[in-house]
Amino acid sequence: xxxxxxxxxxxxxxxxxxxxxxxxxxxxxxxxxxxxxxxxxxxxxxxxxxxxxxxxxxxxxxxxxxxxxxxxxxxxxxxxxxxxxxxxxxxxxxxxxxxxxxxxxxxxxxxxxxxxxxxxxxxxxxxxxxxxxxxxxxxxxxxxxxxxxxxxxxxxxxxxxxxxxxxxxxxxxxxxxxxxxxxxxxxxxxxxxxxxxxxxxxxxxxxxxxxxxxxxxxxxxxxxxxxxxxxxxxxxxxxxxxxxxxxxxxxxxxxxxxxxxxxxxxxxxxxxxxxxxx
Amino acid sequence: xxxxxxxxxxxxxxxxxxxxxxxxxxxxxxxxxxxxxxxxxxxxxxxxxxxxxxxxxxxxxxxxxxxxxxxxxxxxxxxxxxxxxxxxxxxxxxxxxxxxxxxxxxxxxxxxxxxxxxxxxxxxxxxxxxxxxxxxxxxxxxxxxxxxxxxxxxxxxxxxxxxxxxxxxxxxxxxxxxxxxxxxxxxxxxxxxxxxxxxxxxxxxxxxxxxxxxxxxxxxxxxxxxxxxxxxxxxxxxxxxxxxxxxxxxxxxxxxxxxxxxxxxxxxxxxxxxxxx
Numbered sequence: 001x002x003x004x005x006x007x008x009x010x011x012x013x014x015x016x017x018x019x020x021x022x023x024x025x026x027x028x029x030x031x032x033x034x035x036x037x038x039x040x041x042x043x044x045x046x047x048x049x050x051x052x053x054x055x056x057x058x059x060x061x062x063x064x065x066x067x068x069x070x071x072x073x074x075x076x077x078x079x080x081x082x083x084x085x086x087x088x089x090x091x092x093x094x095x096x097x098x099x100x101x102x103x104x105x106x107x108x109x110x111x112x113x114x115x116x117x118x119x120x121x122x123x124x125x126x127x128x129x130x131x132x133x134x135x136x137x138x139x140x141x142x143x144x145x146x147x148x149x150x151x152x153x154x155x156x157x158x159x160x161x162x163x164x165x166x167x168x169x170x171x172x173x174x175x176x177x178x179x180x181x182x183x184x185x186x187x188x189x190x191x192x193x194x195x196x197x198x199x200x201x202x203x204x205x206x207x208x209x210x211x212x213x214x215x216x217x218x219x220x221x222x223x224x225x226x227x228x229x230x231x232x233x234x235x236x237x238x239x240x241x242x243x244x245x246x247x248x249x250x251x252x253x254x255x256x257x258x259x260x261x262x263x264x265x266x267x268x269x270x271x272x273x274x275x276x277x278x
Numbered sequence: 279x280x281x282x283x284x285x286x287x288x289x290x291x292x293x294x295x296x297x298x299x300x301x302x303x304x305x306x307x308x309x310x311x312x313x314x315x316x317x318x319x320x321x322x323x324x325x326x327x328x329x330x331x332x333x334x335x336x337x338x339x340x341x342x343x344x345x346x347x348x349x350x351x352x353x354x355x356x357x358x359x360x361x362x363x364x365x366x367x368x369x370x371x372x373x374x375x376x377x378x379x380x381x382x383x384x385x386x387x388x389x390x391x392x393x394x395x396x397x398x399x400x401x402x403x404x405x406x407x408x409x410x411x412x413x414x415x416x417x418x419x420x421x422x423x424x425x426x427x428x429x430x431x432x433x434x435x436x437x438x439x440x441x442x443x444x445x446x447x448x449x450x451x452x453x454x455x456x457x458x459x460x461x462x463x464x465x466x467x468x469x470x471x472x473x474x475x476x477x478x479x480x481x482x483x484x485x486x487x488x489x490x491x492x493x494x495x496x497x498x499x500x501x502x503x504x505x506x507x508x509x510x511x512x513x514x515x516x517x518x519x520x521x522x523x524x525x526x527x528x529x530x531x532x533x534x535x536x537x538x539x540x541x542x543x544x545x546x547x548x549x550x551x552x553x554x555x
Contacts, residue, residue: 170367173337177355178381192371274371274413
């Protein structure tokens with residue numbers, strides 16, 4: 001009927017839209033880079049120092065430094081180490097956080113017991129845990145991962161809890177009257193109903209893990225390995241006074257975060273087909 | 279199993295809230311739902327219709343009195359008294375087909391190929407064949423209600439409880455749904471409870487109309503609707519239908535007035551309101 005032809009048209013519009021979004025994205029990045037370059041060169045060309053941006057090495061210098069850095073194994077090892085820590089902390093946070101959030105949502109005794117301590121621990125910034133966790137965990141590596149885990153954990157739990165609690169009671173009632181047991185309700189209503197919130201929690205949590213892992217690497221000196229992670233890469237570049245390399249590190253983090261959140265969005269897209277038509 | 283009274287509510291009362299602020303929503307309500315008939319329940323808004331639905335479906339249990347379904351007391355939700363909800367309660371993460379087979383699959387009381395055939399047939403009946411594999415959000419409001427009807431029908435409930443099922447639809451879709459529902463009921467007889475706040479909807483669909491009092495809800499009057507079947511929406515302009523409407527309006531009007539009485543300050547409004555009736 002009319003509906004199906006409309007859907008087809010929507011599909012076309014959507015591909016056009018994403019194409020346009022891509023072009024807009026590229027356009028805005030190019031404009032940004034040009035302004036940055038001009039801002040830096042202003043002093044050389046016209047003798048006027050542009051505040052702030054005039055002191056930051058221009059994109060051309062950063063690119064030149066980057067093209068050297070990419071041939072150093074330490075740089076890639078940093079990527080590898082940071083990604084490993086983020087991935088590990090994030091996965092453990094998911095594995096623990098989702099069940100804890102769901103349990104708090106469906107069981108009032110569990111919620112009564114665990115919500116107050118959870119809420120007391122939650123405002124403590126993950127970085128405040130660094131000294132304690134260095135003492136507590138046998139290796140620096142583990143303590144960095146622990147802090148990373150904490151970064152994502154609270155956000156994941158809060159999102160899952162909120163998502164599961166806001167499921168419309170009519171879905172539960174409808175399922176109940178069709179013969180659903182408690183386990184069915186959990187498996188067939190609460191779990192799929194919470195999925196969107198799980199992915200929101202994952203996306204936000206992933207952002208926090210990147211923030212936390214870098215700071216943790218800076219504080220702890222990046223562990224025993226050479227390279228030491230992207231956070232340590234920035235810190236040691238700063239200590240060595242190589243400013244353009246600091247920026248290389250900063251942009252690398254930006255890219256790493258973008259890759260991670262894109263992955264989460266993609267998995268969300270795959271696992272929630274009913275959210276796809278918009 | 280085949281006595282004419284399927285559901286019997288006997289002196290049912292239900293109150294909510296803690297002791298010191300307990301509010302009675304349903305008081306000494308008695309009614310019977312006859313087999314293979316459509317019993318409509320109408321009442322002033324806020325009179326406790328939703329509570330009655332919850333009691334019929336077993337989501338709530340009465341404080342006093344008894345509710346029996348086919349002779350057995352109702353002790354909780356069951357597939358024998360299914361509700362089609364006000365706003366759609368289709369699971370958004372399931373397609374039309376998946377929603378329809380949800381109940382039988384859960385209980386595993388139908389062989390797989392039989393279930394598939396039955397589901398496809400019911401989806402066909404409600405006119406959603408092309409939308410079998412669409413998600414609820416891809417359906418229009420009217421289609422969602424039909425999908426939900428299909429989901430209830432496949433479970434072959436003893437009583438189907440419709441809780442203002444066409445509320446929120448635009449006037450045109452609402453009429454179409456009423457006609458569709460009339461045909462559906464007349465093709466195959468089912469036992470239905472149809473809760474609505476639209477009097478005309480009740481008159482055209484129902485075999486009998488239970489008119490409720492103001493809160494706390496109890497039965498004010500039961501009107502037998504003897505319009506011939508098959509019916510159509512044009513019958514609403516017949517003198518018989520008009521007479522039913524007049525009778526029911528009179529009672530509803532009285533009940534509506536009660537909620538204003540005692541305040542005294544609203545006399546002008548009340549007068550205007552009664553002239554309107």
